[in-house]
Amino acid sequence: MKKGMLLIIFLLVTLPLSAEESLVLGIGEWKPWNSKDLPGNGIASQIVTEAFEAVGIRVEYKYYPWRRAYEMTLSGALDGTFPWSKRKSRLNDFYFSDPIMFDDKVFYYRKEKGFEWETLDDLKGLVIGLQIGSSYSDEFDPFVIDKKIKIAKVKDVFANFNKLPYGQN
Numbered sequence: 001m002k003k004g005m006l007l008i009i010f011l012l013v014t015l016p017l018s019a020e021e022s023l024v025l026g027i028g029e030w031k032p033w034n035s036k037d038l039p040g041n042g043i044a045s046q047i048v049t050e051a052f053e054a055v056g057i058r059v060e061y062k063y064y065p066w067r068r069a070y071e072m073t074l075s076g077a078l079d080g081t082f083p084w085s086k087r088k089s090r091l092n093d094f095y096f097s098d099p100i101m102f103d104d105k106v107f108y109y110r111k112e113k114g115f116e117w118e119t120l121d122d123l124k125g126l127v128i129g130l131q132i133g134s135s136y137s138d139e140f141d142p143f144v145i146d147k148k149i150k151i152a153k154v155k156d157v158f159a160n161f162n163k164l165p166y167g168q169n
Contacts, residue, residue: 022058023079026069029156033083033101036063044083047100067133088138105137110164123149129160 025048027034033044040046041061052059064072069081074093086096107128109115117123120143127150135141143149154160 021056022060023052024060024062026062026064026072026078026081028064028066028069034061036061044101048082051100065133066131070133085135085137087135087141108161108164110167113167120149126150127152129154129163131155131157131160 027041027045029035030042032038032042034042040049045061049059062069062078069078070084072078073081083100084090090096107115107117120139123143129152130136130144132153132155136144144151152160152163154163
């Protein structure tokens with residue numbers, strides 16, 4: 001649960017594409033993985049761009065809030081979106097590639113508060129800041145849905161970091 005969030009690209013496209021084709025992928029800001037302000041649109045975007053270029057497909061990136069990129073891909077308005085974790089709830093709607101990168105799952109907290117946990121049950125009674133529209137894992141998400149933990153939703157990860165010095169999550 002603590003480590004190994006699998007980040008992968010999923011595509012809702014009709015393959016095979018012929019040479020000279022292009023894809024429009026919706027992504028959100030998540031430095032250093034994806035960002036319109038970084039060379040090559042970030043590390044993950046560079047991996048995806050190079051993979052498609054290797055088979056003659058040009059990739060165009062459009063930036064949206066994460067939830068919107070997901071919904072637009074689901075509706076067919078975009079060809080795909082990435083990076084997302086593979087979830088049981090997404091398997092019926094999307095194709096998943098092999099992993100393109102891995103990430104650790106961590107909690108940030110104030111040192112003076114201390115924080116020890118082994119299972120999700122250990123999180124009961126704590127307030128955890130989560131980003132609106134994000135999914136964290138097949139194990140964690142039901143705890144949020146069933147209100148087994150207290151959450152404070154924010155629009156982006158930076159808002160959570162800004163709240164930490166004030167003990168708000």
